[in-house]
Amino acid sequence: MHERIRRIGLGAAGLAALGVALGLLVPLAFAGSHHAKRAAQQVSCQVPQTPTPTFPLELNTVSIGTLAKSVAMEKDVYSCTEPTPTGTTSLTRDVETFVELVEREVIGGTPNVVTLPPRVFFAVCDKTPTSASNGGGVACKKTFLKVTKATTPPLTNQCGQPVGPLPDPVEMNSVNLDNNWVKTIKVEKEIYLCDDGQAFNDLYLFTEALEQKNSDNTDFNPAIVRFIGVVCKRSKFDGTIGPCVFFVPTVLP
Numbered sequence: 001m002h003e004r005i006r007r008i009g010l011g012a013a014g015l016a017a018l019g020v021a022l023g024l025l026v027p028l029a030f031a032g033s034h035h036a037k038r039a040a041q042q043v044s045c046q047v048p049q050t051p052t053p054t055f056p057l058e059l060n061t062v063s064i065g066t067l068a069k070s071v072a073m074e075k076d077v078y079s080c081t082e083p084t085p086t087g088t089t090s091l092t093r094d095v096e097t098f099v100e101l102v103e104r105e106v107i108g109g110t111p112n113v114v115t116l117p118p119r120v121f122f123a124v125c126d127k128t129p130t131s132a133s134n135g136g137g138v139a140c141k142k143t144f145l146k147v148t149k150a151t152t153p154p155l156t157n158q159c160g161q162p163v164g165p166l167p168d169p170v171e172m173n174s175v176n177l178d179n180n181w182v183k184t185i186k187v188e189k190e191i192y193l194c195d196d197g198q199a200f201n202d203l204y205l206f207t208e209a210l211e212q213k214n215s216d217n218t219d220f221n222p223a224i225v226r227f228i229g230v231v232c233k234r235s236k237f238d239g240t241i242g243p244c245v246f247f248v249p250t251v252l253p
Helices: 004-025 036-040
Strands: 028-030 043-046 057-064 067-084 087-106 112-115 119-128 137-145 147-149 170-177 181-194 199-212 224-235 241-247
Touching (some): 043 087, 067 170, 087 181, 119 241, 137 241
Parallel strands (some): 147 241
Antiparallel strands (some): 067 087, 087 119, 170 181, 224 241
């Protein structure tokens, strides 16, 4: 649905570049929570040499009456080990980041649609194929992050160039909003190494086009185009996500 067959050839170079750069991350240590006894244990993770899954970024949008909600999701998969009563066991850890944008149609007065502040949560799931006595099973947790408005420009905290392109870094879709507007939204994802090489900054950059039907229902009025960005810090050492900030990009001359 995203012409991914055509993109696979183009994505291979991006996979290799990102894999080499992310090699700086091995090993990562995670303080996970599989069940009560894991609180005192240390889970050690390694970043794969190529990103998994192959296409980690998704976007969808739904509208209900005067509201339209878009959710961008990006997933990372880590190979990990964990100490157990009988030695060490292997597990797979999924880290999924969800970035939500909501628009609300203004009823009455000048026709308009307002964009609400973004929301972010992330989910971690550990999958451990071993006996129950060694902590085997599947365990997940979710964390809701407070997203504040940025007080300094993004990517000015000792950031370098993007850490290689994702193999499929852009997603887009459109929905009918209240049978009066069409909302089109695009998200792109980039990863920057910042804080003097101590942390990643995950950048989600959204472009929105909001088009209202004209008075005689023969076409659409000129689009209202908006840009909004969300940056989430991701620790280089333990993979935790947060804090997150949102911003409106400055205008190019």
